[in-house]
Amino acid sequence: MTIDDAPRDALRGGPRELLRWVATGAAVSRADLSRLSGLSPSTVSQRVEALISQGLLEETGAGRSRGGRRPRQLAVPTGGAVVGAIDLGAHHARVGTLDLSGRVVQARTLPVRIEDGPEAVLGALLAEVTTLVGSDPAASAGRVSAATGSTVTDGSAAGALRGIGIGIPGPVQHATGRIVSPSRMPGWNGFDVAAFCAGRVDVPVIVDNDANLMALGAHRTAHPELDHAVYIKAGTGIGSGVISSGRLHRGAQGSAGDISHCRVVADPAPPCTCGNAGCLEAVASGAALVTALREQGVPVDDLTGVIRLIDDGDRQATALARQAGRAVGEILAVVVNFFNPQVVALGGRLADCEPLLASMRATLYERCLPLATQTLLIERVTAGQDVGITGAAHLVIDHVVAAA
Numbered sequence: 001m002t003i004d005d006a007p008r009d010a011l012r013g014g015p016r017e018l019l020r021w022v023a024t025g026a027a028v029s030r031a032d033l034s035r036l037s038g039l040s041p042s043t044v045s046q047r048v049e050a051l052i053s054q055g056l057l058e059e060t061g062a063g064r065s066r067g068g069r070r071p072r073q074l075a076v077p078t079g080g081a082v083v084g085a086i087d088l089g090a091h092h093a094r095v096g097t098l099d100l101s102g103r104v105v106q107a108r109t110l111p112v113r114i115e116d117g118p119e120a121v122l123g124a125l126l127a128e129v130t131t132l133v134g135s136d137p138a139a140s141a142g143r144v145s146a147a148t149g150s151t152v153t154d155g156s157a158a159g160a161l162r163g164i165g166i167g168i169p170g171p172v173q174h175a176t177g178r179i180v181s182p183s184r185m186p187g188w189n190g191f192d193v194a195a196f197c198a199g200r201v202d203v204p205v206i207v208d209n210d211a212n213l214m215a216l217g218a219h220r221t222a223h224p225e226l227d228h229a230v231y232i233k234a235g236t237g238i239g240s241g242v243i244s245s246g247r248l249h250r251g252a253q254g255s256a257g258d259i260s261h262c263r264v265v266a267d268p269a270p271p272c273t274c275g276n277a278g279c280l281e282a283v284a285s286g287a288a289l290v291t292a293l294r295e296q297g298v299p300v301d302d303l304t305g306v307i308r309l310i311d312d313g314d315r316q317a318t319a320l321a322r323q324a325g326r327a328v329g330e331i332l333a334v335v336v337n338f339f340n341p342q343v344v345a346l347g348g349r350l351a352d353c354e355p356l357l358a359s360m361r362a363t364l365y366e367r368c369l370p371l372a373t374q375t376l377l378i379e380r381v382t383a384g385q386d387v388g389i390t391g392a393a394h395l396v397i398d399h400v401v402a403a404a
């Protein structure tokens with residue numbers, strides 16, 4: 001069990017970037033990598049050899065010659081190496097396996113009762129990863145034993161499970177992988193997710209906040225070329241993840257980007273689960289919208305019901321969505337003025353809620369400096385339901401590449 005930072009290879013041509021160029025098809029040879037990175041052929045060769053020896057790249061025979069000896073082609077191995085990923089939400093978890101380029105191999109959504117506590121919930125989700133790895137014939141070596149929770153490594157195949165990334169819908173202390181004062185996870189406060197998982201699987205487990213994973217997944221898939229980005233995850237709860245200089249910015253403890261308990265203007269200020277009043281989460285989260293609608297006498301079961309009402313043009317639900325969008329915009333305006341990102345993207349289940357996105361956008365333009373919004377992209381996260389597990393996989397892949 002190791003947790004460390006993403007590799008410091010933001011400079012062009014780091015191992016992670018070389019791997020990504022091959023994974024995306026931008027490069028098929030050492031010569032391509034040398035041209036893309038601007039690095040000397042010998043440096044590229046050295047890095048490629050290291051990636052090959054770690055099983056992260058493989059040679060697949062000779063490519064087309066441009067005069068002279070035909071170059072050996074490079075590929076990301078498809079022979080079974082996968083990473084496991086868990087994106088835990090308040091009511092559901094997305095669990096998947098992804099290959100070393102970050103592409104989803106298998107994924108499924110499971111219902112979750114977060115109040116069942118961490119051992120039961122995480123135990124079941126780890127078992128699900130096991131099942132997915134086991135059902136992929138190419139990746140079945142080195143599988144995790146569902147019965148004992150320990151890893152069975154028979155060494156008969158090169159690939160198999162290389163690590164597991166887990167997203168938690170609450171604050172995670174990055175250095176330890178421990179959950180600290182989550183607002184909607186009774187029984188989880190102080191739980192050491194990393195240690196729990198390390199006792200059950202024999203591969204690296206990396207734990208992070210769900211908004212950070214969404215940010216990483218969305219950045220890598222939609223805007224890897226942009227250096228500065230802010231991603232807001234608006235679902236049952238509300239949070240954000242920050243990409244700075246091309247890397248996930250966690251801050252000193254891992255709480256960077258946690259906007260849920262920033263105070264917004266609201267009269268009356270609704271009470272928050274944290275004990276304060278008027279927090280963004282108490283005004284603009286999915287849970288807040290459910291509560292507010294019920295208080296107005298609208299019978300609604302959950303966030304799905306709220307979204308349906310908004311889609312149907314319900315007056316009260318739409319007004320609340322606009323108010324939520326303004327609140328998110330107010331907090332984001334401070335963030336944008338302070339941080340000057342190139343893109344602000346809204347994800348989570350409320351991202352498709354048009355009135356919320358529109359009023360967030362309007363508030364941003366109203367409250368931000370012209371220089372900050374001149375070229376600012378304000379958009380939806382388009383990566384779909386696998387964005388969280390994609391981010392989780394990239395955390396692990398970065399770790400594996402850094403270790404290589």
Ligand SMILES: [Zn+2]
Nearest residue numbers: 261272274279
């Ligand atoms: Zn609060």
